[in-house]
Amino acid sequence: MNAVHPQSEVLGRNERRVLNLYVISVLVVFLLMMLFGLAMRMAQGTWLSVRPDVFYQLMTAHGAGMVGTVGLASSAVMWFFLRKYVALRLSIFVANYVLFLLGAAAILAAVFIGGYAGAWTFLYPLPVHSMGIWSMNAAALFMLGYLLIGVGFLLFYLDAMLAIIRVYGNLGRALGLPWLFRGQIDKSHPTTVVASAMVVITNSLGVLAGAVVLVMCLINVYFPAMPLDALLVKNLIYFFGHMFINASIYMAVIAVYELMPRYSGRPWTVSRPFLWGWAASTVMVLIVYPHHLMMDYVMPHWMLVMGQVISYTSGLPVFVVTAYGALTNVHRSGMRWSMPASLLMLSMFGWAAGIVPAIIDGTISVNEVMHNTQWVPGHFHFYLLLGVLPMVLALMFHLIGTRNAAAAGGAGLSFAAYLIGGLTFVGAFLAAGHVSVPRRYAAHLPQWVPYDRIGSIGAILVIAAMLSFTVYIVAGLLRSPANAGPARTAG
Amino acid sequence: MIKQDAVWLMTLAGVGLVALAFVYVISQSGKPADPAQVQKSAYAIRRWWFLVLAVFGIGVTYASLRPFPIANQHAPSRTAQIVTVVGHQWFWDLTPNQVRAGTPVEFDVTSVDVNHGFAIYGPNDRIVTQTQAMPGYTNRLVYTFTQPGKYRVLCLEYCGLAHHGMMTEFEVVAAREDQT
Numbered sequence: 001m002n003a004v005h006p007q008s009e010v011l012g013r014n015e016r017r018v019l020n021l022y023v024i025s026v027l028v029v030f031l032l033m034m035l036f037g038l039a040m041r042m043a044q045g046t047w048l049s050v051r052p053d054v055f056y057q058l059m060t061a062h063g064a065g066m067v068g069t070v071g072l073a074s075s076a077v078m079w080f081f082l083r084k085y086v087a088l089r090l091s092i093f094v095a096n097y098v099l100f101l102l103g104a105a106a107i108l109a110a111v112f113i114g115g116y117a118g119a120w121t122f123l124y125p126l127p128v129h130s131m132g133i134w135s136m137n138a139a140a141l142f143m144l145g146y147l148l149i150g151v152g153f154l155l156f157y158l159d160a161m162l163a164i165i166r167v168y169g170n171l172g173r174a175l176g177l178p179w180l181f182r183g184q185i186d187k188s189h190p191t192t193v194v195a196s197a198m199v200v201i202t203n204s205l206g207v208l209a210g211a212v213v214l215v216m217c218l219i220n221v222y223f224p225a226m227p228l229d230a231l232l233v234k235n236l237i238y239f240f241g242h243m244f245i246n247a248s249i250y251m252a253v254i255a256v257y258e259l260m261p262r263y264s265g266r267p268w269t270v271s272r273p274f275l276w277g278w279a280a281s282t283v284m285v286l287i288v289y290p291h292h293l294m295m296d297y298v299m300p301h302w303m304l305v306m307g308q309v310i311s312y313t314s315g316l317p318v319f320v321v322t323a324y325g326a327l328t329n330v331h332r333s334g335m336r337w338s339m340p341a342s343l344l345m346l347s348m349f350g351w352a353a354g355i356v357p358a359i360i361d362g363t364i365s366v367n368e369v370m371h372n373t374q375w376v377p378g379h380f381h382f383y384l385l386l387g388v389l390p391m392v393l394a395l396m397f398h399l400i401g402t403r404n405a406a407a408a409g410g411a412g413l414s415f416a417a418y419l420i421g422g423l424t425f426v427g428a429f430l431a432a433g434h435v436s437v438p439r440r441y442a443a444h445l446p447q448w449v450p451y452d453r454i455g456s457i458g459a460i461l462v463i464a465a466m467l468s469f470t471v472y473i474v475a476g477l478l479r480s481p482a483n484a485g486p487a488r489t490a491g
Numbered sequence: 492m493i494k495q496d497a498v499w500l501m502t503l504a505g506v507g508l509v510a511l512a513f514v515y516v517i518s519q520s521g522k523p524a525d526p527a528q529v530q531k532s533a534y535a536i537r538r539w540w541f542l543v544l545a546v547f548g549i550g551v552t553y554a555s556l557r558p559f560p561i562a563n564q565h566a567p568s569r570t571a572q573i574v575t576v577v578g579h580q581w582f583w584d585l586t587p588n589q590v591r592a593g594t595p596v597e598f599d600v601t602s603v604d605v606n607h608g609f610a611i612y613g614p615n616d617r618i619v620t621q622t623q624a625m626p627g628y629t630n631r632l633v634y635t636f637t638q639p640g641k642y643r644v645l646c647l648e649y650c651g652l653a654h655h656g657m658m659t660e661f662e663v664v665a666a667r668e669d670q671t
Contacts, residue, residue: 052652059649119649125626126605126651131580133652230606230626266526273537295608295623297561297630305556312548320541323509327516328533334523349513356505360498363551365560369494369618372608372647434499436618438610438647441655447616 004262005401008084015083018094019076020477023396025097026073027470029065029104030389034466036062038459044444045452053133055442056117063120064107064142067245068149070384072100073392074251075156078199080395081192081258086163092155099152106145114138119440121241122146124233128221140221143214150207150214157207161200164193171197175282176275187269191257194270198282199247205286206243209236231296238292246285249351249383252391253322256344259398260326263341264333268325277317284314294367304364311362315355323352339411343394346419350386354379357430372440374451375433382426385462386419393469400476414468421461428455495617562597562633570597570633574661576644578607578624581653583644585661592639593666598632600624607657608647614640621647636663 011019036058043050050058079093110116116138118127127139161171168174174197179185213236220228261268290307293299326348335341357379361370370376397411432451437444444452572591576598577584590596600609602624610621611634619642622632636642639662646657 052655056649056652056654117652121649123606123648126649129580129605130651231628234606234625264520295621295630296625296628297564297622297632298625298628301559301561304561308556309552312552316541316544316548319544320537324533324537324540327512328530330520331516331529331533332519332522332524333526333529335520337520345513345517349509353506353509356509357498357502360501360505363555365555366494366498368560368620370498371621372610373618430499430502434495436495436612436616438645438655440649443655 004398009080015090018090018097019080019399022072022076022097023399023477024474025101026069026076026392027396027466027473029069030073031463031466031470033062033065033069034459034463036065038456038463041452041456041459044441045449045456046444047453047456050442052442053115053117056119057111057115059440060117060119060142061108061111064111064146065104066384067120067241067248068100068104068107070248070252070388070392071149071153071244072097074248074388075153077255077392077395078160078192078196078251079156081254082160082163082196085190085193086160086167088163089159092159096152096156099148099155103145103148103150103152106141106148110138110142110145114141116142118142121237122217123237124217124220124228124230127217128224136221140218143218143221147211147214147218150211154204154207154211157200157204160196161204164197164200168193168197171201175201175279176270177279179270179272179275180279185270185272185275189270191268191270191274192254194275194278195250195254195257198278199250201282202250202285203243203247206240206247210240210244213237213240231298234293234296235289239289242289242292243285245380245384249388250281250285252347252388253351255391255395255398256322256326256347259340259394260329260344263338263344264329264335266329266333268329274321274325277321281314281317284310288314291362291367294364295371308362308364311359315359318352318355323348338397339415340394340398342415343390343397346415347387347390347394350390350422351383351388354381354383354387354426357382369436370433372438373433374429374437374439377439378426378429378433381429385426386422390418393473396469396473396477400473400479411469411472414465414472417461418465418469421458421463421465424458425455425462426458428452428458493617562631564631568597568631570595572596574598576600576609576624578602578604578609578646578650578657580604580651581646581657583609583646583657583659585644585659588659588661590636590661590663591666592636592663595633595635598622598634599629600632601629602626605650606648607650608645610645610647612643612645614638614642616643623648639663639665 039048039050040055040058042048043055075096079088082088115134118139128136164174174193176189176194213233216228220226257268287306288310290303291311294304294307360366361375428451432448437448437451571594574590574596575586600622604626607624608621609624611619613619620632620634622630641660642663644659646654
């Protein structure tokens, strides 16, 4: 054990088994969902023949699968680091995994057996108004799958909340709120606890909103005489969806705070700007969701203005605190550019750069010409594929340490393929959005096809890299306990 | 320059700046320096960096919201040309389907079944404006066309099996001479 792999992070036998299950499962699902994505891009590029009903099934499975799996992978990151500071129950972590598997099975059955293709956003009333393409039971099974996954996450958050409160007294203290205006900040207060407290507050609310809207929709499936208000449902869905995916980023970024200092040899401790950034993000992530509803003109206009303003201000903690903090941590540090370090740096670039087109699209007058074009998958793939996924992969490569010697050399080539492929893939989406190519179309006009083909090539490179990462990581995890890499002492 | 081109250039510039910052830091990472000194200079720059972003954000917010880009949804209509738009799975109903350039056109957009996205594509195949078509609600979209020609309507909210085929056209005729 050393400063890179400290004693406090050693996994017990059962913990190791459960974490391995998480890691291997998410890698396999990521690969499968990437293949679904590639099939869609190749179909749009006329390189592959896919019937529209199958295309929209793939699209539904890809969206639900990726969002859920990013959430699951990020929860593993949070669990791995938070358990050093508070007592998390392994049984709850297992329950989250089991409920996820059950939910995923229900979703896959609803889509590929029941033919459900109402998109991951299940916008009412599409799930119950398919024009005979799928049954009510298929729609209900899809929503039931979501509910199971949501219950798993809620259990995990409640357990984390309880454990944090036991140690820190309340969530406000865990967030560092008493130090926002005055007082000597305790530099040993863990950044992980701050981020985790923020996530358990916000995403518990997000998951609860999701559960409410899912139950409303499920009742409507079997009692259509109780119609729902489409705008209310849309608000609840986007509140939940926005929160869930953002919570995944906030859970995954814990890997950056924890690991970056070990590879740079410099500490990354809490500071007043850091605490302000997380406190502000806690509030902002709760009220920013109307930026998804800017084209719903009947929404109260003050909410749309709030969506725009908070979209802008939400970028400040990312640019000024986290990405800038990472750059400061690495600048002239003598950083060792191992795989985890490279992935951490890539993740910071992907997050910071990816939110540029997202923030611009959060402007009402820009949204008028960019909403639901491929600009949108362009920006969210940017910060998910090149931001969040590298955070998760960094922890995975960190976990295997030097157990898989091949990973040290061969994975470098895969990293280059991932970076180039990822930039090509998201660049093709953004360029297509720039020329108004709609998102979620099973068939494209001839003038849009070149973008699809370039995107497909990027996706092939990403998948090849991901396959190679998966082999290295799984082989490393299944070997005997860590033979940790050389240390740099932080501080 | 159309709006999309401006957005594209701003994005390239923003992403490029972020990339430059990362490339610079990575290139300097192999030359170790006193951490305290690095942190001191970085924190001093951060104050200015924060201030620049905040001032820029306030300026863009003000400029982009005045005049407010969305039509008043409740005031009595003041436009002479009104088009009723109804989205169906999977076709559009536009009445009338010809409007005149140079004067505002009000589109009253709704849906009889599921959510649709009412997006108007100009003769150059770029979106000129859009709103959502939602069951139970009518969104009022007001737009003044400057260029005559064939405009296409595409659905931009996923609505089921034939979503990608949900297209129609309408015509914008030249403004009357007394309006130009």
